[in-house]
Amino acid sequence: MIARSLIAALSLLAVPAFAQEAPPPDSDQPTTAAEAPTAPAQPSEEEKAATAFRAFVTGLRPQALAAGVNPQTFDREVSDLTFDPRVIRADRGQPGGGATSPATPSISINFAPYRRTHVEPVRIGRGRSRYAGLRPQLSAIEAKTGVPESIMLAIYGHETGYGTFTGNYDILRSFATLAYEGRRRALFTTEFIDTLKLIDRGFPRSLLKGSWAGATGYPQFLPSVWLRLAVDGDGDGKADIWRSEPDALASIGNYLSNAGWKPNVPWGVPVVVPSSFDRTGIASPLTSPRCPRVHVRLSRWLTMAEWRAKGLMIAGAPVPADTEMATLIEPDGPGQTAYLLTTNYQAILDYNCSNFYALSVGLLADEVMRPAD
Incomplete structure (x- = not known):
């Protein structure tokens, strides 16, 4: 993959090539093979990789300007951008992130x-x-x-x-690197351009530090x-x-x-599920289009009153009203503390x-x- 070859290329040490000095043009001495002019040195893999990265980044200029980025901002901020192999290593280290990752990585x-x-x-x-x-x-x-x-x-x-x-990553560099790598090019190209918009709004690039994936500021937006x-x-x-x-x-x-946060509604409440509880029929019939492996652990939605009628006992406070819809999760398996979660829990998941x-x-x-x- 391009990211892997690029990381390898950027880890090489460039070895300068020095041409042999040619004899003066009016010399009557014969030119030996050793003295013959050498061919121009070919670019190293590192130089080729850097050139390709720079070509990709500068190629984003029309798209950035069309989105409203100031041309001077673009030219100034990309002038010193380089590929960051640390970002790709971090990305590949995420579950499902690399070419060698299993199709369904194990989760606790x-x-x-x-x-x-x-x-x-x-x-x-x-x-x-x-x-x-x-x-x-x-x-x-x-x-x-x-x-x-x-x-x-x-x-x-x-x-x-x-x-x-x-976080201490330069997020503009991170987004440029992730966009160039290409696995989620559209997403990270957009974030790259939006970072330039932040700079246009008066936030200097030196302030825009964050995680390797570009989350930044106190809320990690x-x-x-x-x-x-x-x-x-x-x-x-x-x-x-x-x-x-x-x-x-x-x-x-x-x-x-x-x-979608609903005022005056708790996020959820701990509950005790009786050992005799019948879990048949409580699986959710829905498939979430976003992070389905997260939502699959949540049950179908019933009212708090309906859950109580099934024998679940409240084990905490504050308690949602009987009419509130709730979904059940047993994050440590049967016999351990479970939770009834309201729609406000979904806002936190968002x-x-x-x-x-x-x-x-x-x-x-x-x-x-x-x-x-």
Whole structure:
């Protein structure tokens, strides 16, 4: 594949070739084979790879300008872009990411180990501390969006440790690399162009750092998400999710609201499933077009009252109303704590399509709001 050959080429050390000095033109000395002029040195594999990458990036200029990017911005920012092999290695390391990955990579079916490392005392304690300091902003955002303060804070905590780590990759370089590699060229070309739009909006490239995949800022938005949903939370006229916590939290709230968050409805609640529970007929008849392997672990939708009638016992709080629709997940298998999840859980999945992520966000939110012992 092109990415693999490119990584190999860029890892080679270029060895300069020095031409032999030719005799002066008026010399009457015979020219020996050793003294004959040598042919021009051929480009190394590294040089060929760099040239191909640069040709691809510069070839995006018409598309970027058609999308509204300033020509000067494009020319300036791509002038020093180089391929980043670290990005491709990281991408290939993801489940299903590489040519040698199995068609159906194995995934852990047990949530408990993930919960222990993501809803742990340090993160809970730091969340309670940050909640105390951010309460005025969070309260205002909840009043506007209907998204609970604790949910916004829990996402902030999961994404960047409440702003303590946001990534150090140059996301413009990452997107150029991923687009060139070609496996998801359309997606990453769009994000590359949208990053240039951010620069046109006044955010310097030096600020636009993030994960290898281009998630950036306190909420870890892709540039396209920033363009759609980032909002100004501190009233300075800019949605600066890299340096302003009010902007970042307001943008998280706006994202979840846009994803369909219903005010005054819990995300879900722990339940105990009786040993005699008949699971026949509760499988969902639907196939999700987005991350189907995540949604396949969720049951069909019934009202909370219908689940109770089937013998499920509530084991936590707050409890959704009897009329709320809910889906069941048993993330650690039968006999362990299960959860009834409302449509607001789906909004968290929209933010990051992982059951473990969404469950841990909800549980961390509950713990942050629970009084300390």
